[in-house]
Amino acid sequence: MMSVSINGVDFKNPIIAASGTFGFGHEYSEFYDVGMLGGICSKGLTIEPKEGNSGIRVFETPSGMMNSVGLQNPGVRKFIENELPYMKTLGTNVIANIGGASIEDYEKAVMLINETDVQMIELNISCPNVKSGGMAFGIKSDVAKEVVSKIKAISKKSLMVKLSPNAENIVDMAYKCVEAGADSLSLINTVQGMAIDVRNRKPVFENTFAGLSGPAVKPIALRMVYQVCKEVNVPVVGLGGITCGEDVIEFMMAGATAVQIGTANFMNPLAGKNIVMETEEFLKKNGVKDVKEIIGAAQR
Amino acid sequence: MMSVSINGVDFKNPIIAASGTFGFGHEYSEFYDVGMLGGICSKGLTIEPKEGNSGIRVFETPSGMMNSVGLQNPGVRKFIENELPYMKTLGTNVIANIGGASIEDYEKAVMLINETDVQMIELNISCPNVKSGGMAFGIKSDVAKEVVSKIKAISKKSLMVKLSPNAENIVDMAYKCVEAGADSLSLINTVQGMAIDVRNRKPVFENTFAGLSGPAVKPIALRMVYQVCKEVNVPVVGLGGITCGEDVIEFMMAGATAVQIGTANFMNPLAGKNIVMETEEFLKKNGVKDVKEIIGAAQR
C-alpha cells in the first residue's frame, strides 16, 4: 500500500530521511528502527573530508531554522569505509548525497560511490562552485546542466539531482537537469536567508548567509514541487518543512513520488516513524488503497 | 532622532505601513493615531477598479500567511476622489502603490497620480504581465527595466520600485531598476507559495498560487535587502515579516533607510505604533543618537 518506486529502486514507503539531518543513521537508530523508513540520504559527502564552517552554525527563525554547517563530512572514502557498512545493515535504501566545489570533485566522488552498493546518488548542486566565483551550481540552469550531464555520463547509480530553491528559474532548472540526464529530482534544498545580531551589529553567521529550512518554507517548497512536477516526466522527491502525514500527502498530491524529512527530525527524534504512521493512517481513513494513487492528484 | 529622508521626501520615522495591509488608513485610525507613522502605502491601485479574486483569499501557514486578494481596489480615480483627501488629513506621508497588467495601465495610473499631492509612488512590479503570458513584470530584470524606465520618464513623483522576491536574480533586478531610473527600491513583496486541501485534493487557492508573507519570510527578506543594499546606491525600504523594533533595526543595519510593516498589522492592530515605540526605545537604550547612524551598520 505504501511502496513506491523511483527509477527502478523500490522504496517500502515514500518517506526518506533528508541529507544532513540524519547523520549516517546511527543516532536516530537509538530512538526507533530506522529501517522502517523508505530510505536515508547520507550527510552531504565531498571527495575530501571537510571541517565545515566556523562560528555559529544554527539559528532559530519563526517556524524554521537556518544552518551553516558547511558540509562538514568525513569524505567519501571514509564514508565507504566506516559508515556505509553500518547503513547497509539498517534495512532501508541508502542514498549517497554528493557535494563538490568543482565538476572534478563531483566526478571523483561519484566514481567511488559507483563501486559501492548504495541504491542511489543524490547530487547536491547547491554547493558553491569555486570556478564561478562561489555562486552555487544550482543557480543558473546552464551551469547545472553541465555538471549533471558530466555526472550522468559516469554514474552507474540511479541519479537524483537535488535542486536549490535559489535557482533563478526552478522550472527551467528542473527541465535542464532532466535533459542532462537526471533520473529523478529532489527539491528543495535550503532557502538562502540571513540574520543580524543587532547588539554586535554584525551578521549572525560568519558566512553572512545561511540556509533556511523547516515549516516556514513549506508553502514555497510545495509550490516549486507542484511547478516542477507539471513540467518534467521523471519522478520528483519533495521536501521542505514536512512535519506530519498530511504534509506528505500535500507534496504527493502536488506530484511528488516520495518525500524527505529534514528539520522535523530535530523537532522530534521520532518524526520519521510518526510521519510514516500518520501517512498510512491518512490513506486508510480516506480509503486510498495505494499511495501511488494520490501522486499528482491536485495537479490541474 | 528618528527621521529619515528618501529621495527628498522626509519621513518623521522610518516605519511605513505596507501596501494592501492598511487599506487607506481609515481602519487603523480607529485604534491609534496613524499620523505617528512615517508613511502609509495605499492598497495597490490599478487604473480600472478591480473586483479581486474569487474563492478563498487567505490561508495561514507556520508563522506566516498566504493571500490571494488579487488587487481588489476602487481604481485610481476613485482613490483620488474618495480616499486621498482623507489620507492627506492623517499627517503622514502618503505613498500611492500602483499595479498594472500592462505598461499602458501603469502609465495611465501614474499620470493621474502625478496631479495629486501624494509624496511618492511605489511601483508594484509583481503584477502579472498580461502581454508576457501572465508572468509578473518583476521576474526578469529586462522586463522590469522597460516598465521602470517608461514610468520614470513620465513620473513627477519620487519613484520607488517594489521588487518581488520571485525575481530570477534580485541583485540584478535591483541594479537594472536603478539603472532605469528608480529613485528608491522597496522589497520584498510576497513570496510565491501554495497549499493543497488534502480532503478535496485541490489547491486551496483558485489561482493555485498565492503570496506568502509574515515572520516566516523574514530571513529571506533580510538577506535580499542586504544583498541589494550592497549593490545599489539609492535608498532601500526593507520589508517582509517585521513584527517588532528589533526587526526594524535588523533591516536598517542590513542597509535599509526605512521599513514597511505588513502582516504584523493583522497580528496586532497596534503593531505600527508599537514598532515605532520599540525602535525608538532600542536606539535610546543603545545610545544611538540618530537612527541614520545604524543604516548599513552590518554591511561588510
Added chain:
Amino acid sequence: MSINYYETKVLENSEVTNGIYKLVIEEKNSVKPGQFYMILPKTAVLGRPISVCKTENDTVTFCYALIGKGTKEFANMKKGDTIKVFGPLGNGFDVENIIKENKKIAVVGGGIGTAPMIKTAEDLKNADNSCYIHSFFGFRDDVYLEEEIKTYSDEYSCATNTGSHGHKGFVTDLLNPEEFDIVLCCGPEIMMQKVVNMCKESGTKVLISMEKHMACGVGACLVCTCKTKGGNKRTCKDGPVFDGYEVEF
C-alpha cells in the same frame, strides 16, 4: 473604539458535546448579537473569528467547534489560563431596528452557526418581550445549545441529518418563511442560500451572518470579501450580518 488584542482570563472551557466547546472569558465590552471576537492561538499568526454566544456580568461566552490547529489549541485551555482576544468586531444584528419593524421572527441556526443565534434571540426578547420568536436549529447528529435557545423562544424546532433528534432532515424542511416578518440566520453557506431563496419566494425579509476566512478583522486587508449586489463588502467590517437579498452566493 479602544479595543485591541489583550490578554484576558479563561473562566471556563469545557466540551459540551462531541467536539463542541464552551469558552467563558472575562470581558467588559458591550456586544451586539452577531458580533465576533478574534481569538489568537499562541502558536498562530492570525486570530480565529468566533461569534459571541452570550454575555453576562462582565463575561463573554463563546461556543466553538473543534476544526483545526487553532481550535485544537483552544480546546486544551484550562480555567485560569490567559488568552488573547480582540473584539467585539463586525456589525452584528441591529436588534433595535429589527424589533421595531418585525414582530414574528424566525431564528434559524445550523451547526455551530447556532452560537450567535442564542444571543440574538436573547437580545430580541430583552428588547421587546412581546415579540414572537420561533427558533429552528439544525444539526448533523448531536444537538447542543437547545436549553439556551428554548429560554428565549416561543417555539423551538429541531432537525438532525441522522434523525437522532427532532425531524430527520434539514432545518429548511421545517421553516415556512411566510409565517414570519423576518428570518435571521446563521449556518453553513449552503443552508443560508437555501433559506434566502425560500425567503425570496415568500417575500420575507432575511438577514444572514456570513462566514469568511479573515486576517485583519477590521476591514483593512480585503481577504474576507463577500460579493453583494452593491459590490464587494468586507465580511469583518461591513458584515458579518448582511441582507440576504443582497448577497451573491
Added chain:
Amino acid sequence: MSINYYETKVLENSEVTNGIYKLVIEEKNSVKPGQFYMILPKTAVLGRPISVCKTENDTVTFCYALIGKGTKEFANMKKGDTIKVFGPLGNGFDVENIIKENKKIAVVGGGIGTAPMIKTAEDLKNADNSCYIHSFFGFRDDVYLEEEIKTYSDEYSCATNTGSHGHKGFVTDLLNPEEFDIVLCCGPEIMMQKVVNMCKESGTKVLISMEKHMACGVGACLVCTCKTKGGNKRTCKDGPVFDGYEVEF
C-alpha cells in the same frame, strides 16, 4: 535508550534572583551531572539545551537564565503546566572515574554555568564522601545557588564583577590549580579558556562543559561542533564535557 520529547508536569517554576529561574519537573530518568535536557518552547522549532542542576525523588531541577524567546516562555510557566522535554542527553561528567583518580577537586562555575556544577559536586560527594571539594563560583553581581553548592563543598569561594559578594573580580583570581588533582568547570567560554590555560601551566587535569547552539541534540546534524585536537566533536553527543587540553578555543 527510549527517551524522546514527551510532555511532563511542571512542579515548580520560580525566579530565584533577577532573571534566574528554578524549574522542577516530574522526570524519572537517571541523570549524570553535566548532562542536559532539550526543553521545547511551545512556539519554537528547536529545543533549548538546559543542564540538570539537581535530581531528587523522580524530579529534575533546572536553573536557567532569561535570555531570549524560549526562556521567556519558560519563565511564564506555572505549576501544573505541561512542558515538552527530551533527555538526558550528552556524556556528562564521569563521576566514578573522576573520583577514582582524584581526591582534591576544584569545582568552578561562572554565571548560569554554576547550575550543572551543583549536581556535579553532589554526585562526587555521594560517590566518595572523603573527597575534598573546593568550589569557586563567579557571578556578575547577583549570586545564586550558593546554599546548594556549600552543602557539597568543603570550601567555597565566590567572586563577583561588581564586588557585591565575595572577591571583586574574576573567579579565576581565586583559583590555584596547583592545589588540585583536577578542575571541573562550566561557564562562559572566555572563563573556561582562562581556566584551561591556568591548568595547563600547572599541569592540572581539567574537564570543561561546552556551550554551543544546538538543533538535534543527538549528534545527527553537526551544528554544535566543537573543534578539538582530535578533530571536530559534537558538543551534544561527544560532549558537552570535554578534556580541557583537547578543546581548541
